[in-house]
Amino acid sequence: MTTTPTDYAPTARTVPSRARQRAHYDRETVHSILDQAYVCHLGFIRDGAPVVLPTLFGRVGEILYVHGSTGSRPLLGARTTDPGLPVCLTVTHVDGLVLARSAFHHSMNYRSVVVHGTAYQVTDEAECRLALDALVDHVVPGRSADSRPADAKELAATAVIRLDLNEVSAKVRTGGPNDDAEDLGLPFWAGVVPVAPAYGTPVPAQDLAPGIAVPDYLAAL
Amino acid sequence: MTTTPTDYAPTARTVPSRARQRAHYDRETVHSILDQAYVCHLGFIRDGAPVVLPTLFGRVGEILYVHGSTGSRPLLGARTTDPGLPVCLTVTHVDGLVLARSAFHHSMNYRSVVVHGTAYQVTDEAECRLALDALVDHVVPGRSADSRPADAKELAATAVIRLDLNEVSAKVRTGGPNDDAEDLGLPFWAGVVPVAPAYGTPVPAQDLAPGIAVPDYLAAL
Numbered sequence: 001m002t003t004t005p006t007d008y009a010p011t012a013r014t015v016p017s018r019a020r021q022r023a024h025y026d027r028e029t030v031h032s033i034l035d036q037a038y039v040c041h042l043g044f045i046r047d048g049a050p051v052v053l054p055t056l057f058g059r060v061g062e063i064l065y066v067h068g069s070t071g072s073r074p075l076l077g078a079r080t081t082d083p084g085l086p087v088c089l090t091v092t093h094v095d096g097l098v099l100a101r102s103a104f105h106h107s108m109n110y111r112s113v114v115v116h117g118t119a120y121q122v123t124d125e126a127e128c129r130l131a132l133d134a135l136v137d138h139v140v141p142g143r144s145a146d147s148r149p150a151d152a153k154e155l156a157a158t159a160v161i162r163l164d165l166n167e168v169s170a171k172v173r174t175g176g177p178n179d180d181a182e183d184l185g186l187p188f189w190a191g192v193v194p195v196a197p198a199y200g201t202p203v204p205a206q207d208l209a210p211g212i213a214v215p216d217y218l219a220a221l
Numbered sequence: 222m223t224t225t226p227t228d229y230a231p232t233a234r235t236v237p238s239r240a241r242q243r244a245h246y247d248r249e250t251v252h253s254i255l256d257q258a259y260v261c262h263l264g265f266i267r268d269g270a271p272v273v274l275p276t277l278f279g280r281v282g283e284i285l286y287v288h289g290s291t292g293s294r295p296l297l298g299a300r301t302t303d304p305g306l307p308v309c310l311t312v313t314h315v316d317g318l319v320l321a322r323s324a325f326h327h328s329m330n331y332r333s334v335v336v337h338g339t340a341y342q343v344t345d346e347a348e349c350r351l352a353l354d355a356l357v358d359h360v361v362p363g364r365s366a367d368s369r370p371a372d373a374k375e376l377a378a379t380a381v382i383r384l385d386l387n388e389v390s391a392k393v394r395t396g397g398p399n400d401d402a403e404d405l406g407l408p409f410w411a412g413v414v415p416v417a418p419a420y421g422t423p424v425p426a427q428d429l430a431p432g433i434a435v436p437d438y439l440a441a442l
Contacts, residue, residue, distance in 0.1 A: 087271060
């Protein structure tokens with residue numbers, strides 16, 4: 001674990017208690033892990049207990065945006081809590097199943113980002129629109145320009161919260177199993193099974209108007 | 222949302238505030254979503270703030286097990302907190318990117334399970350061993366019988382916590398985009414891009430002893 005002046009500054013809660021060599025604080029690594037994700041897991045406290053919900057998110061520079069119905073509970077919390085809603089936003093990619101000779105050293109290859117901070121509701125309409133575009137483009141880059149933007153009624157029904165990227169760390173495990181030397185001769189297969197998301201052929205909506213081809217930006221996925 | 226006597230009983234925090242038709246409480250749906258996952262996202266409270274960490278887990282009947290170093294922070298919490306550590310354990314599969322004509326109706330097809338409860342440290346050695354086998358078999362079914370079990374030193378270095386499946390719900394979205402009727406004629410492609418995890422060819426460890434073939438249970442993945 002080494003950091004440079006442009007990195008996110010490590011804090012007590014972003015320095016892991018173990019496997020510190022897997023921790024990263026550079027913005028390029030963090031942004032790349034965030035941008036490849038479809039969903040994050042958003043943690044917050046409700047009635048004194050932790051809650052973790054999967055949700056879509058978008059990124060604009062050093063700001064993450066999460067949206068939801070104006071009636072959804074975490075977003076209500078961000079709106080009514082002063083000063084904001086303490087959250088932890090986590091993104092994880094599984095890259096491989098790591099099989100060691102010993103049960104103990106079984107592991108995963110993965111890339112994760114954990115963001116600690118306080119979420120605030122976005123009240124500026126221009127920023128809301130920017131956030132909603134970012135959310136759509138996060139799922140499919142280029143898509144927001146090829147769909148109908150939110151109208152006034154939809155904007156009013158959508159709550160957007162923002163979380164600044166300040167207290168952030170990435171954790172990355174790569175490579176093969178780390179068996180103990182005395183286990184290397186055991187008669188068990190050891191290695192890595194790679195895992196990655198795979199896209200299927202796009203399935204048009206049943207009511208898609210005739211003559212609309214699958215857009216090029218989907219072929220790039 | 223309908224439930225039967227054998228379902229998990231819905232509670233205030235497992236009935237969603239919106240999209241209730243997506244909520245499921247039957248054990249078969251919940252177990253199936255849990256068992257297809259590699260990692261869960263475990264939420265807990267540390268120093269008054271929410272924390273969400275990705276971690277491996279296993280299931281034995283109606284009990285989930287999570288393990289870690291005896292020095293890891295959440296597990297220390299489960300050990301030292303009386304009566305246990307309040308947690309929220311969430312598993313999410315993304316099955317498709319849902320592209321609607323309107324930005325507003327963009328969505329994901331997904332299956333998620335959210336478990337609320339209190340985690341307790343497992344102190345019985347036989348239960349610890351059962352849990353560790355379940356953790357290994359959760360990643361690759363059949364693997365625990367084809368690896369070296371934990372020895373006394375490894376067992377002592379591993380903390381296991383258990384979380385009973387009581388307050389549990391699944392949420393599932395399937396199908397195409399739900400555009401408003403007046404948008405169906407817009408000139409934007411709409412439909413679903415399927416997503417699923419894909420396994421690559423197993424990569425043997427560089428120090429794998431000669432003559433050990435890729436086991437059959439990996440071919441079944």
